Amino acid sequence: MRRSQFDYHSYRGRKTASFWLKWIALVLAILVVLAVAFLLWGQQYISYTDNGLRVNFPFSDHESKDPDVGNLDVIDQEPGDGSGDTSDQGDTSQEQQPQEKTSSKAINASLSAILDGSAAQLVQEQGADSVVVDMKNDQGQLGWKSQQSLASAVQSEAQDDQVNEKLKSWNEGDVYTVARMSCFRDEAVGGQMAYTLQTTSGYRWKDGDGMHWSDPSNQKVQDYLIGLMTELAQMGFDEIVLDHCGYPTQADGLLSNIEYGSQQVSQVMNDFLAKAAKALEPYGTTLSLEVSQEQISGQDGNSGLTAQNINQYGQRLWISGEEQAVLSTLTGAGVENPQQKLVLYVQQFSSNSTVSQARLS
Structure with a gap:
């Protein structure tokens, strides 16, 4: 041990x-x-x-978490195409495309109804889809605050300082809105000696209703009107229809004592409409003309509007008369797509009509 x-x-x-x-x-x-x-x-x-x-x-x-490459479908796809769908898309003609407005029904609306929004109810009640509002009447009064130097008269409903903003707001809605402008029949500007249409004796010419007209050949007058159209386009109006666009016609009174000047009236109107069309082009605003069958057919050429410049610059034509007779006149004058261009003034809307209609008071 x-x-x-x-x-x-x-x-x-x-x-x-x-x-x-x-x-x-x-x-x-x-x-x-x-x-x-x-x-x-x-x-x-x-x-x-x-x-x-x-x-x-x-x-x-x-x-196994590794894919079986024998069972994989190989997708050949263009770079940047995140859809991942390379199947045949079929006939592209079947894709939904925006449709052009082939016909419409327009009613007249007061400026006050536009500003307070009640015009939308009027459109619905009367079975329409468009409204026409007088933005420059025969007196030369405007329905908005303009920055143009010759603008001097304003409609009573447009005294509101917010009128331009209210018009812009309305035009952002769904109702197709047409601004009517009385061009050269203008008591406010035409009553001024510097811009008036004169007689051969040097006086201010008056029509049968005692109204003065501005001189269509005056460049300041033309610039003023085109400036007004541009402002309306900037506020979002879908269409501008020009009434009294040109020199007075036989329906307006005695024409024998008007001083037309040396330039041909048709050339004056060609130049004016060309400038108007160019000014509105960036905004996509439709430029339309209120004309008579006599102007289109050439029976009344005093205004300077001819079948040629009407056809070239009038995207829509607002005319009174019987539908088939008006269409026949347009066709005979060589107007292209007369059914698409015509807006026919009517007493009551017709469900059988093939053209746009306007029922205006």
Whole structure:
């Protein structure tokens, strides 16, 4: 017995190196056996992938997360096309396209009804889809605050300082709105000697109703009117129809004493309408003319409007008369697409009409 410092215990002797070598050899033999068994038994669960060796044990989720390239559909798609739909889209003519307004029904609305919004109810009640509002009447009074230097007369309903903003707000709505302008029949500007249509004796000419007209050949007058049209377009009006656009006609009174000047009346109107069309083009505003059958047919050429300039610049033509007779006159004058251009003045809307109609008081 060998005693330690604190106690005694039996002495069993030191373990030799051969003892440890035997144990190491035994452990290695067991590991080799296990490795061989694993290779034989687990071979079906071992796969080689691009990412290295993969072992799928039967008790784990054995579905491979790598796609089976043999079952993939290859999609050949243009860069930047995020739709992912490369199927045949079919006939493009079947795609929905915006339709042009082929016919309409217009009623007259007062400026006050436009400003307070009640014109929308009038449109619905009367079975219409458009309104016409007098934005420059025969007196030369405007329905808005204009920045033009010759603007001097304003309609009573347009005294509101917010009138322009209210008109813009209305025009942002769904109702198609036409601004009527009396061009050269204008008591406010035509009554001024510097801009009036004169007689051969140098006096201010008056029509049968005692109204003065501004001179169509006066460049300041033309610039004034085109400036007004531009302001209306900027406020969002869909269409501008020009009434009394030209020199007075036979229906307006005695014409023999008018001083026309050296320039041909048709050339005066050609130049004016060309400038008006160019001014409205950026806004997409329709330029229309209120004309008579006599002007179109050439029986009354005193105004300067001819079948040629009417056809060229009048996107829509507002005319009184019987429908078939008016269409026949337009066709005979060579007006293109007469059914699409015509707006016929009527007493009552007709469901059988093939053209646009306007019922105005």
